[in-house]
Amino acid sequence: xxxxxxxxxxxxxxxxxxxxxxxxxxxxxxxxxxxxxxxxxxxxxxxxxxxxxxxxxxxxxxxxxxxxxxxxxxxxxxxxxxxxxxxxxxxxxxxxxxxxxxxxxxxxxxxxxxxxxxxxxxxxxxxxxxxxxxxxxxxxxxxxxxxxxxxxxxxxxxxxxxxxxxxxxxxxxxxxxxxxxxxxxxxxxxxxxxxxxxxxxxxxxxxxxxxxxxxxxxxxxxxxxxxxxxxxxxxxxxxxxxxxxxxxxxxxxxxxxxxxxxxxxxxxxxxxxxxxxxxxxxxxxxxxxxxxxxxxxxxxxxxxxxxxxxxxxxxxxxxxxxxxxxxxxxxxxxxxxxx
Numbered sequence: 079x080x081x082x083x084x085x086x087x088x089x090x091x092x093x094x095x096x097x098x099x100x101x102x103x104x105x106x107x108x109x110x111x112x113x114x115x116x117x118x119x120x121x122x123x124x125x126x127x128x129x130x131x132x133x134x135x136x137x138x139x140x141x142x143x144x145x146x147x148x149x150x151x152x153x154x155x156x157x158x159x160x161x162x163x164x165x166x167x168x169x170x171x172x173x174x175x176x177x178x179x180x181x182x183x184x185x186x187x188x189x190x191x192x193x194x195x196x197x198x199x200x201x202x203x204x205x206x207x208x209x210x211x212x213x214x215x216x217x218x219x220x221x222x223x224x225x226x227x228x229x230x231x232x233x234x235x236x237x238x239x240x241x242x243x244x245x246x247x248x249x250x251x252x253x254x255x256x257x258x259x260x261x262x263x264x265x266x267x268x269x270x271x272x273x274x275x276x277x278x279x280x281x282x283x284x285x286x287x288x289x290x291x292x293x294x295x296x297x298x299x300x301x302x303x304x305x306x307x308x309x310x311x312x313x314x315x316x317x318x319x320x321x322x323x324x325x326x327x328x329x330x331x332x333x334x335x336x337x338x339x340x341x342x343x344x345x346x347x348x349x350x351x352x353x354x355x356x357x358x359x360x361x362x363x364x365x366x367x368x369x370x371x372x373x374x375x376x377x378x379x380x381x382x383x384x385x386x387x388x389x390x391x392x393x394x395x396x397x398x399x400x401x402x403x404x405x406x407x408x409x410x411x412x413x414x415x416x417x
Contacts, residue, residue: 121162124157124330134163136167142173144163157330160180160181188200191349192347202328206237206284209239210239211299214244214245216247221253225361238262242264243295246268263280265277278303284338300341304339328340364396364397365387368390378405
């Protein structure tokens, strides 16, 4: 048997050539938590959101398509947001920019799926007004849905107004009495002769979000104000009296350099699970004036002793229906916060 002789390795000084580094399959650029500031990024307004794609209007009047940067996906972006863009902001077919920053918001209109849902769903950012559109008939007006819109407007810091459509089909006088004690404009609109002058006066120089139940003529009204918008319209089911959803996305439409209307899809419910009880009460302007003089520990509910609201109803100075609507909302929101 033969033995192989292996000499012992010679000692030598180690240097960088003795270190084996595993190559980075994604490139050799080291990862960092420091993100670029994009301080010189172009700023634009989000005018539509559809299936994860954002249409952004830039200062030079170009509309570009963008996606959302990964670090902003949790925060989200809404129509009306002012955003900074990176990437391809050209008008080349198929170009896709990236939203890398959302500028500070002045207002935020939100809703929840229902009053038991604490998750906020952002509808519109940076609006200044809310135009609540309701039909006097076909479908029948829902005062409690209007109360919900008013509460959301107050919570968001928006100036509300009520536009009643189809008044050529039925006299709205009795319905208007429900809101006679509120300091909000009420605009009556005929289908054959829209109140465009009065509406344009309310809208001028503002960013107005238009909301309403399905089938009330909201998109028809928007098309009257902005004929080039071509928002899809639809009728009301003759059997159920329910409107068909026509506008399926939120869209900001510019009327002039300083005036915007933001059309929203019709809804049949508007959850207020995110609204605080004190803000809800203040949104009932006519009732708040009375409730502010109640005892400090007054809950303003049915079983609350010495509640000034009950005394005002008995005296005929406030509406019993309005008080009932407020109390139903207070109970619903209180129950959701206790879940």
